[in-house]
Amino acid sequence: MEELHGRQKVVQKAEGVLLDDSYQLKEALQLTTTKVICQRCGSRFSKEESRLPNQDYYCPYCIQLGRVTGQSYLVFQEEKTRNTRPVTFTWQGTLTPAQEEVSQHILENYQHNKNSLVWAVTGSGKTEMIFAVLRYCLQNGGRVAIASPRIDVCRELYPRIHEVFPKEQTLLLYGDSNEAYRYNALTICTTHQLFHFYRAFDLLIVDEIDAFPYDGDTRLAFAQKNALKKKGKLIYLSATPPIHLLKAIEGTFCIEKLPLRFHKRPLVVPQLVWYEQWQYCYQSNWKIRKLITYLKKLLCDNDVLIFCPSIRYMQKLYKKVRQFFNPQEMTSVSSQDELREEKVQSMREGAYRILFCTTILERGVTFEHISVIIMGANHKIFRKSVLVQMAGRVDRKGDYQHGQVLFFYDQQTQAIRDACEEIKKMNCLAKEWLSR
Numbered sequence: 001m002e003e004l005h006g007r008q009k010v011v012q013k014a015e016g017v018l019l020d021d022s023y024q025l026k027e028a029l030q031l032t033t034t035k036v037i038c039q040r041c042g043s044r045f046s047k048e049e050s051r052l053p054n055q056d057y058y059c060p061y062c063i064q065l066g067r068v069t070g071q072s073y074l075v076f077q078e079e080k081t082r083n084t085r086p087v088t089f090t091w092q093g094t095l096t097p098a099q100e101e102v103s104q105h106i107l108e109n110y111q112h113n114k115n116s117l118v119w120a121v122t123g124s125g126k127t128e129m130i131f132a133v134l135r136y137c138l139q140n141g142g143r144v145a146i147a148s149p150r151i152d153v154c155r156e157l158y159p160r161i162h163e164v165f166p167k168e169q170t171l172l173l174y175g176d177s178n179e180a181y182r183y184n185a186l187t188i189c190t191t192h193q194l195f196h197f198y199r200a201f202d203l204l205i206v207d208e209i210d211a212f213p214y215d216g217d218t219r220l221a222f223a224q225k226n227a228l229k230k231k232g233k234l235i236y237l238s239a240t241p242p243i244h245l246l247k248a249i250e251g252t253f254c255i256e257k258l259p260l261r262f263h264k265r266p267l268v269v270p271q272l273v274w275y276e277q278w279q280y281c282y283q284s285n286w287k288i289r290k291l292i293t294y295l296k297k298l299l300c301d302n303d304v305l306i307f308c309p310s311i312r313y314m315q316k317l318y319k320k321v322r323q324f325f326n327p328q329e330m331t332s333v334s335s336q337d338e339l340r341e342e343k344v345q346s347m348r349e350g351a352y353r354i355l356f357c358t359t360i361l362e363r364g365v366t367f368e369h370i371s372v373i374i375m376g377a378n379h380k381i382f383r384k385s386v387l388v389q390m391a392g393r394v395d396r397k398g399d400y401q402h403g404q405v406l407f408f409y410d411q412q413t414q415a416i417r418d419a420c421e422e423i424k425k426m427n428c429l430a431k432e433w434l435s436r
């Protein structure tokens with residue numbers, strides 16, 4: 001059996017009893033008189049719903065990770081203890097005073113055994129603010145993971161982290177990644193990968209804590225707790241922490257707010273544009289007229305991202321809008337698009353002027369010279385945090401470009417109200433920070 005320090009794996013019981021004594025075993029399924037509790041994902045369910053033909057049980061809730069049954073053990077080894085060591089850190093940039101303050105607070109919280117939530121507006125430069133605590137933890141022999149619910153966020157983070165800690169054998173783990181697991185001190189992974197760890201990390205940083213599918217998934221919360229050492233600490237990063245999260249961490253986390261963007265300009269406040277029956281606007285030249293008019297205006301200053309609530313709607317809209325512009329200047333991306341990374345890169349390089357997308361581009365991506373249109377801001381998929389994130393794509397870097405955010409809608413929703421209010425509140429707070 002391979003080494004499993006801080007790692008957990010499922011084995012058959014017969015195989016488990018033969019392992020040497022450095023391995024620890026626990027029952028994968030705990031049975032009560034009527035219920036089964038899975039020790040890998042924390043799900044509780046009735047014996048009836050999970051009975052196998054041979055009268056054994058299995059967990060249906062984490063089966064995508066390989067089946068656990070009553071005949072399985074979870075096997076792991078204690079995490080190694082390591083000493084302080086030199087860590088090569090080659091970052092050349094500097095933090096703004098506001099970033100410096102937050103960076104220092106996070107470090108101090110960690111040193112004093114406290115968890116942190118970094119509530120920093122989109123475009124504030126969150127990643128740079130965790131360098132100091134990362135370095136400190138590694139230097140003290142600690143093991144760190146940076147996890148995100150979004151694969152794209154992990155992929156964007158990996159080269160940036162690797163660049164500043166070039167001598168760490170940084171590991172990038174996600175569902176289809178080609179990298180095999182190996183023992184190391186610094187890991188970047190999707191939150192789903194946390195199911196494979198057990199009491200491994202001294203520091204676990206969860207980026208985009210409010211993103212789907214992490215938010216509200218009790219199994220991921222269970223995995224996160226298991227992956228952390230008993231005395232391990234958490235840092236959550238978010239531009240849009242949901243209220244239930246703020247309530248849940250009250251008293252156990254220090255909240256570090258950063259309302260200022262890197263360039264100190266305020267967040268762009270969305271303009272609400274009434275668009276009667278936007279759902280059907282691709283059906284005729286008459287119905288699409290409003291979108292085309294606004295789009296032409298926005299294109300005078302910037303390229304445009306058009307967020308759509310579904311892939312099918314996006315495709316219909318894309319087809320219609322093509323009739324009014326040079327088709328070579330526009331493209332579309334979705335989660336089903338194999339070329340999505342290439343297309344996003346081409347957009348950055350100026351190959352396209354209009355990019356249609358779904359919520360996959362809501363966070364983690366930066367374009368210069370961009371305005372944003374949200375088709376159907378009142379659609380239920382566009383929660384408050386999603387709206388704030390999409391709006392946050394505008395004016396992230398470079399000089400001011402007159403980027404705009406338009407919410408097309410035909411019904412007022414709580415999410416729209418809350419998103420606009422939160423953006424305005426953060427701008428007020430930013431003003432205070434600038435004047436102090």
Ligand SMILES: [Zn+2]
Nearest residue numbers: 038041059062
């Ligand atoms: Zn399970």
